[in-house]
Amino acid sequence: MFNGKEFTTIRRSAIAAMLLALSSYSLLGYMAIFSHQAVADPEADRQAMRTFYQKRFPDVAPEAHKDGVYAFDENAREQWLELEDFPPYEIAIDEGQELFATPLADGGNYSDCFGDGAVKNRFPYFDEQQGEVITLELAINTCRDQHGDQPLPYNGAEITRLTAYIAFQSRGQTIAVAVANEGALAAYNDGKRFYASRRGQLNFACTSCHVQLAGNRLRAEYLSASLGHVSHWPAYRLKWQDVGSLHQRFARCIKQVGAEPFPPQSKEYRNLEYFLTYISNGLPLNGPSIRK
Amino acid sequence: MKILNIFPITVPLLAVLLLAACTDQSQEQSQEQSNEQSAAEDPALLAREALDQAQAQYDASRQAGHVWARTPVLLKSATEALAAGDFSGAISAADQATRLADASLTQAQAEQTAWLHRFPKMP
Numbered sequence: 001m002f003n004g005k006e007f008t009t010i011r012r013s014a015i016a017a018m019l020l021a022l023s024s025y026s027l028l029g030y031m032a033i034f035s036h037q038a039v040a041d042p043e044a045d046r047q048a049m050r051t052f053y054q055k056r057f058p059d060v061a062p063e064a065h066k067d068g069v070y071a072f073d074e075n076a077r078e079q080w081l082e083l084e085d086f087p088p089y090e091i092a093i094d095e096g097q098e099l100f101a102t103p104l105a106d107g108g109n110y111s112d113c114f115g116d117g118a119v120k121n122r123f124p125y126f127d128e129q130q131g132e133v134i135t136l137e138l139a140i141n142t143c144r145d146q147h148g149d150q151p152l153p154y155n156g157a158e159i160t161r162l163t164a165y166i167a168f169q170s171r172g173q174t175i176a177v178a179v180a181n182e183g184a185l186a187a188y189n190d191g192k193r194f195y196a197s198r199r200g201q202l203n204f205a206c207t208s209c210h211v212q213l214a215g216n217r218l219r220a221e222y223l224s225a226s227l228g229h230v231s232h233w234p235a236y237r238l239k240w241q242d243v244g245s246l247h248q249r250f251a252r253c254i255k256q257v258g259a260e261p262f263p264p265q266s267k268e269y270r271n272l273e274y275f276l277t278y279i280s281n282g283l284p285l286n287g288p289s290i291r292k
Numbered sequence: 293m294k295i296l297n298i299f300p301i302t303v304p305l306l307a308v309l310l311l312a313a314c315t316d317q318s319q320e321q322s323q324e325q326s327n328e329q330s331a332a333e334d335p336a337l338l339a340r341e342a343l344d345q346a347q348a349q350y351d352a353s354r355q356a357g358h359v360w361a362r363t364p365v366l367l368k369s370a371t372e373a374l375a376a377g378d379f380s381g382a383i384s385a386a387d388q389a390t391r392l393a394d395a396s397l398t399q400a401q402a403e404q405t406a407w408l409h410r411f412p413k414m415p
Contacts (some may be wrong), residue, residue, distance in 0.1 A: 203399065
């Protein structure tokens with residue numbers, strides 16, 4: 001029917017057509033996956049994370065992750081509970097309470113902005129007018145500014161004591177962050193990207209330890225789940241011998257992987273906090289706390 | 293007619309100008325070559341060049357939000373070595389800083405899409 005030359009030509013054309021069809025199919029498939037992942041759906045992310053950790057820690061209820069590694073490391077939990085009998089962060093709460101009531105430059109005080117201080121579950125939120133994520137620390141400095149006072153340094157003791165008091169007043173509130181508009185979604189996605197991006201000379205992402213390796217040991221320590229990472233701050237770290245902020249903890253993590261940390265309250269960290277807080281929606285606030 | 297009258301003067305004049313320009317250009321070229329040669333041999337200039345390159349790569353990695361902690365430390369060492377007249381030390385530290393900044397930029401480039409695959413997905 002066909003001579004050898006015609007047969008070769010037909011065979012080549014058929015192979016080319018098959019290859020083209022296959023590559024188009026792969027490309028379409030890749031585009032579908034990519035577009036699905038690129039368009040952030042915060043609630044789908046949160047549910048996926050909860051499901052993932054439920055499988056990883058079948059004996060731990062999602063809400064129990066508010067206690068970090070103490071949710072699944074029995075020995076550490078016992079030590080922690082003993083420390084909680086006389087918590088080392090108590091002094092910070094007392095000092096924070098005093099600062100909270102201290103008059104600012106115009107005679108007003110923080111209660112003009114934060115009532116009785118039980119406001120932690122309102123933060124962080126995305127401010128559409130300012131086009132950025134507002135954290136509790138940022139709001140404290142805005143309050144000071146409104147009362148004619150100088151802003152506090154974000155890595156200083158005074159602001160951490162104030163947030164310790166506010167966290168204490170807010171204990172038991174449920175985390176309920178909203179991602180309600182395009183700007184908020186962009187900030188959420190930015191925080192999500194930061195959390196999953198490898199950085200530093202050790203080439204680690206936050207997800208390397210707290211998603212992929214969560215529940216495993218890194219030297220003597222268990223790696224905690226991302227759920228509940230924001231619920232208990234500020235925290236007294238035994239390593240610091242002081243109460244420190246969530247952003248100080250971010251900076252330590254970034255430094256540990258060999259990257260240069262960002263300043264506290266930088267846009268990068270605020271968006272990261274926003275993402276992590278959304279992921280922890282539904283968990284109770286239980287700060288201040290104690291961590292190693 | 294007038295053109296014909298000035299022709300005998302114009303031609304030699306243009307020739308002289310052309311010759312002068314060529315001589316000047318060749319002098320400039322040889323001056324540049326000599327400068328380049330002296331730069332290639334001057335360790336201070338080489339160190340300065342290495343430091344500038346390291347600084348530029350560091351700035352790029354900062355812009356990308358992927359600075360590695362060791363890079364600014366090496367940049368500082370290179371700057372201090374240059375100020376102290378330790379040119380080989382400055383070049384060595386600056387080259388290391390450049391290599392680290394290059395690697396961090398490669399990381400930043402790779403992470404533009406790689407991060408998407410690091411989250412659990414709903415089954």
